[in-house]
Every structure is written in C-alpha cells, then in structure tokens.
Amino acid sequence: MAETQTNSVAWETLLDLAAYDGPRHVRLEQAVRDAVSTGRLASGAALAPSRLLASSLGVSRWVVTEVYGRLTAEGILDARAGSATRVAAGPTRPEAPRDAPTPRGEGVGTVPATASRPAPEPVEPVRRPRYDLAPGVPDLRNAPRALWLRAMTEALNEAPDAELFRLDGDVPAARAALAAYLSRSRFARADADALLVTHGAADGMRRVARALRTLGHTALLVEDPSWQRMRQVAAAEGLTSVPVPVDGDGVDVAALVEASVRTGARAALVTPAHQFPTGVPLSAERREGLLAWARTRDGVVIEDDYDAEFRYDRRPIGALQAMAPDRVVLAGSLSKTATPALALGWLVLPSWLRDVVRNAGSAVPSTFDQLALARFLTSGGLDRHLRGARTRYRRRREALLAALERTMPECRVSGIAAGLHAVLDLPPGVRAAEVVRAAEPRDLGLTDIRRYRVSPDAPAPERLVLGYGDLADPLVDEAVRLLADTVREVAARDVTGSR
Known part of the structure; x- marks a missing residue:
C-alpha cells in the first residue's frame, strides 16, 4: 500500500482482520490502531465511509461504526457530522493496549519478520497542547476548505488549454484579482503589474531582502519586539537587524531615524495595521513621520500587513502603501486569513524595485494554485x-x-x-x-x-x-x-x- 499523505483520502488502506484474534470488531479496532501507530494511516487521513468499509471487509456496518465510535472517543479518530472520519491531527500516535491481541502469522499485507527490508519508522504528528494559546494560529477547524475546493474546481474547469502550458509561473489573472482585492479591501494603490504572487509572507520577505542586498543594503530596521521569522529570513540573505523600540503608538519613529543615521540603514520592516506582538496600530502622526524618513533617506518601508483584515472595533485602517506607493512594499498572505497550508502570499512593489525582486526570487506558486487564488478572490470566496x-x-x-x-x-x-x-x-x-x-x-x-x-x-x-x-x-x-x-x-x- 502506498503511504497516505496528511489530510488525504485513505479508503484503500489495507486492513487485514485475519492477522488478529478475537471477535470481528476487536480485530478491526486493532487493525486500525496498528495502521495509525505505524504511520500507514497518516494524521488527517480520511477513512472509508462505514458502509463502504463494511462491504469491502465482509462485516456488518455495526462492526465499523462501533470501532469508529470507540476510537473517536479516545481521540485517535476525528468524526464530524457531514464530514469524513479522519485520523485525529492533534494527539500523538496511540500505543497498543498491553492486552491487545498480537498479530499472528504473515497475514495479507504484512511483512515477514525475516524480510530484508526494515519496517518504516512511524511519522509522529505535531503535538499541540489541548489548551493552545499560541499566537498567530488561525481557526483551523473553520479553514475555507469547501470554498477553496470550489474555487480550484471552477478555475481548472474554465481555464483555457493554453493557460495550463504556462512554464514561467506568471498568471496575469491572479495578479489582476489581487490588485482589485487589495484596492477595495486595503485601499492599496496598485495595478496588476505591481503584484508578485509568492509562497507566503516569509517567501516574500526573502525575495525583498535578496533584492535589497543586490542594491547594496546591509541592514534592516526592525520593530522590537517583532515576529522573529521575518528577521531570520532577512538575516539569511545578509541583512543585519537593527532593533527599534515599540510603544503605545507603534514603532518609535524618532528612534528609527536615529538608528538609521547611526547605522546607515535605509530599509525598515514594520507592522503598522496591528503591531505584532504588542497589538497596537501605528498612529497617524508616526505614519507621516515614517514616510517622511523614507523620502528623505531614499529609503524603503516593508509593510507586513499582518492580520490587518481582523479589526473588531471599527473598520480596518488602510494600508500604509496607499500613502506612498513609491516608497512602500506591501506584503501579505493567506496564512492568517485562511490557513498557512495554502502557502500563498503577495508583494505589491514600487516600480523601481519590481525587476530586481522578480529576478532575485525562486519559483513562484504553481499555475493551478494561482488560478484557484484568482477564482477565490473574484468569486467572493475570501470575502x-x-x-x-x-x-x-x-x-x-x-x-x-x-x-x-x-x-x-x-x-x-x-x-x-x-x-x-x-x-x-x-x-x-x-x-x-x-x-x-x-x-x-x-x-x-x-x-x-x-x-x-x-x-x-x-x-x-x-x-x-x-x-x-x-x-x-x-x-x-x-x-x-x-x-x-x-x-x-x-x-x-x-x-x-x-x-
């Protein structure tokens, strides 16, 4: 049996009841336990519907529903109304009970103990606490699975044949859809030519940092505290982080100007809509001051539009990029709005920086993903x-x-x-x-x-x-x-x- 992948359909998983002793429901329960513990049934994999599995094994449907119910109660499986029964994503792989029946013989699909190839190592899923208050994780239970699937299906059905032959990864429809969405949702000033689709926020930062190094930059002004991943990506491309304090009005622009003069840094990474992690917005006065610094120093501001879509007390603040599109790079992604698993993001680039960034990057998301993104936006799925x-x-x-x-x-x-x-x-x-x-x-x-x-x-x-x-x-x-x-x-x- 081929290994299943996370969140895959695993209906064809071989479950050999003849390898175990006891009543049928006990044998099936142990077969499923072993398939999960060895990694043959991956975390998130969808099991066959009870009726289909019962038919393929030659058992009553009660046997299957009984086993699914027991393993769901233990947290090994995850069953939700209207959805497939899946291997639970959170818990660590279960250990077989001490009194569990031992497989006998060399049943169908098993490897003899004398076989020359070793048994595969089980792949442990990520163990997250039951009460997980870690920041930056979206509501994964309500990820837009159905909306994304619909967008992908419609996009592929309607895409011209020639679109499927694209080798350069540039999908104008995706850039146009992003430009329209950012214009109406973040007041960004951009056309499709200013957009670059990326594999997420970190990938976008990597591309910009690489481009800045090409242009002679050696330092990056960063908020302190701030998301460390973006700093790490910049450091890997040769930019030294210069910390700038944050207070109740956001990044301290006076301190930023001083640090710029002291170090020669002419690039700054900020989160003006909702500073991470302090949770404050950049005040209007400091927005003006930051852009004045960029113009005076021939500098560039990288605006990480971190979770800007989620404002509960009033309408979201417009993007800083709208105030100075020639001095601001707007970076965003679907990681917080939808799920990090999509690995899709974007950059809105000033005209003078576009070619350098595009030439400094690696592969862009696939044509399929970009077509689905365009449909997701234009159909109102993200909205x-x-x-x-x-x-x-x-x-x-x-x-x-x-x-x-x-x-x-x-x-x-x-x-x-x-x-x-x-x-x-x-x-x-x-x-x-x-x-x-x-x-x-x-x-x-x-x-x-x-x-x-x-x-x-x-x-x-x-x-x-x-x-x-x-x-x-x-x-x-x-x-x-x-x-x-x-x-x-x-x-x-x-x-x-x-x-």
Missing part, C-alpha cells in the same frame, strides 16, 4: 470566509477577555480589539518564562513575549502573548482557569522561595 471568521474571532476575544476579568482582574490586557491575540501583563514578581514552563504539565500552551524580542535578555515587562485564533470556544473558560492557577502557583512558589 465570505472573512465575514464568518471576524464574527468567530470577535466572539472568542470577548469571551477570553471576560474570563480574564473574572479570574485575573489584577492583570492588565493590552492591544486593540483586532487580530488573533492579546497581551497579558503578569503580576509583579512573576516571570513569564516560569509561567510558560509551569503551564506545560497542564497541557496549556503559552508564549513569553521575550520570544519576539531582538535582544531577549534586555530588561522588559513580564508579559504573555495569548493567541485565541484556534482555541475552541468551549475551551476558553477552562484555558483561562488553568492560566490563572498557573500564575498563582508560580507567584506562591516565588514568595516561598524568597523567604
């Missing part, structure tokens, strides 16, 4: 998905804040009503790193804001970055209760230890 996502995130954020107010009223929450995360100030004397460690045994995932500092050892307030994007609504109250218990445990430990 429909965003409307539902905003409602869910707003409701979840409100539930999180209400729970924090009930259980931890002494801790301040900061950041505007936007995006997929909030920032929690810890009580005096409580160190964020200790809270993160103490939370692990509770199956609670937390993130110290120092993780995003350019200089993590520098003095800074003790804060946690709390993500709620992929936290299931029924788990919000319990997650906050566990957080409060953890903080109190660390505070009590510190008091006892100081005596």
Whole structure:
C-alpha cells in the first residue's frame, strides 16, 4: 500500500482482520490502531465511509461504526457530522493496549519478520497542547476548505488549454484579482503589474531582502519586539537587524531615524495595521513621520500587513502603501486569513524595485494554485470566509477577555480589539518564562513575549502573548482557569522561595 499523505483520502488502506484474534470488531479496532501507530494511516487521513468499509471487509456496518465510535472517543479518530472520519491531527500516535491481541502469522499485507527490508519508522504528528494559546494560529477547524475546493474546481474547469502550458509561473489573472482585492479591501494603490504572487509572507520577505542586498543594503530596521521569522529570513540573505523600540503608538519613529543615521540603514520592516506582538496600530502622526524618513533617506518601508483584515472595533485602517506607493512594499498572505497550508502570499512593489525582486526570487506558486487564488478572490470566496471568521474571532476575544476579568482582574490586557491575540501583563514578581514552563504539565500552551524580542535578555515587562485564533470556544473558560492557577502557583512558589 502506498503511504497516505496528511489530510488525504485513505479508503484503500489495507486492513487485514485475519492477522488478529478475537471477535470481528476487536480485530478491526486493532487493525486500525496498528495502521495509525505505524504511520500507514497518516494524521488527517480520511477513512472509508462505514458502509463502504463494511462491504469491502465482509462485516456488518455495526462492526465499523462501533470501532469508529470507540476510537473517536479516545481521540485517535476525528468524526464530524457531514464530514469524513479522519485520523485525529492533534494527539500523538496511540500505543497498543498491553492486552491487545498480537498479530499472528504473515497475514495479507504484512511483512515477514525475516524480510530484508526494515519496517518504516512511524511519522509522529505535531503535538499541540489541548489548551493552545499560541499566537498567530488561525481557526483551523473553520479553514475555507469547501470554498477553496470550489474555487480550484471552477478555475481548472474554465481555464483555457493554453493557460495550463504556462512554464514561467506568471498568471496575469491572479495578479489582476489581487490588485482589485487589495484596492477595495486595503485601499492599496496598485495595478496588476505591481503584484508578485509568492509562497507566503516569509517567501516574500526573502525575495525583498535578496533584492535589497543586490542594491547594496546591509541592514534592516526592525520593530522590537517583532515576529522573529521575518528577521531570520532577512538575516539569511545578509541583512543585519537593527532593533527599534515599540510603544503605545507603534514603532518609535524618532528612534528609527536615529538608528538609521547611526547605522546607515535605509530599509525598515514594520507592522503598522496591528503591531505584532504588542497589538497596537501605528498612529497617524508616526505614519507621516515614517514616510517622511523614507523620502528623505531614499529609503524603503516593508509593510507586513499582518492580520490587518481582523479589526473588531471599527473598520480596518488602510494600508500604509496607499500613502506612498513609491516608497512602500506591501506584503501579505493567506496564512492568517485562511490557513498557512495554502502557502500563498503577495508583494505589491514600487516600480523601481519590481525587476530586481522578480529576478532575485525562486519559483513562484504553481499555475493551478494561482488560478484557484484568482477564482477565490473574484468569486467572493475570501470575502465570505472573512465575514464568518471576524464574527468567530470577535466572539472568542470577548469571551477570553471576560474570563480574564473574572479570574485575573489584577492583570492588565493590552492591544486593540483586532487580530488573533492579546497581551497579558503578569503580576509583579512573576516571570513569564516560569509561567510558560509551569503551564506545560497542564497541557496549556503559552508564549513569553521575550520570544519576539531582538535582544531577549534586555530588561522588559513580564508579559504573555495569548493567541485565541484556534482555541475552541468551549475551551476558553477552562484555558483561562488553568492560566490563572498557573500564575498563582508560580507567584506562591516565588514568595516561598524568597523567604
């Protein structure tokens, strides 16, 4: 049997009931367990419908539904109404019970113990905490699967034959659709010629950093704190990060100007719509100041449009690029709006930088993916998905804040009503790193804001970055209760230890 891939259809998986002892439902249960534990059934793989599997195995449908029900209750399988039964994506692979029947003989599809080829190593799925408050993760349970599938199907059905022969990866329809979408949703000033489709935000940063090095740049002004992945990508291309502090109005432009003069840096990476991780927007005055610096220094601003689509208290702020399209590179992706698995993003480039960036990059997304992206945008698929996502995130954020107010009223929450995360100030004397460690045994995932500092050892307030994007609504109250218990445990430990 060929190995199944994550989220694949695995209807043809060979399950040999003759290799086990006991009643049929016991044998089928063990066969499925073994297929999952060895990796033959991959995390996320869809199992055959109960009626089809029962027919192929020559058993009653009750046998299959009984096994599916048991393994779903244990978290090994994931069954949802209207969807296929799949191998659960979250838990680690199950271990066989101590009293599980041992396969006998060399049943169909098994490899004899004396065979020369070794058994394949099981592939462990990513283990995420049950109460995962990691920031930057969208609601994966509500990823736009059906909308994307429809967009891809319609795009391929309607694409001219000649479109399927493209070898250069340039799909004008995708660039035109992106230009129209960004114009109406982010007020960007761009036509299709300014657009470049990328494999995501990090890929876009890699291309721009490589182009800047070609043009003689050696340093990049970055917000401190900020998303480390973008800094790492720039560093890999030879740009040294120059940290600039962030306060309640966003990046400190006066400090940025000083750092530019001191280091000679003429490129800056910022998140003006919703600064990550502090959660503040760049003020209007500082927007003007930042663009004035770029014009004066012959500089360029890379605008990471991080989760700009999710603003809950008012309409989203327009892109900085709209104010100075000749000085700003606008970078975005579908990673937070839809799912990182699509690996699709874009750059809106000033005219003077377009050829350099295009020549500095590697392969662009496939023609199929770009055609689907164009259809996803022009059919309103992304718009429909965003409307539902905003409602869910707003409701979840409100539930999180209400729970924090009930259980931890002494801790301040900061950041505007936007995006997929909030920032929690810890009580005096409580160190964020200790809270993160103490939370692990509770199956609670937390993130110290120092993780995003350019200089993590520098003095800074003790804060946690709390993500709620992929936290299931029924788990919000319990997650906050566990957080409060953890903080109190660390505070009590510190008091006892100081005596």
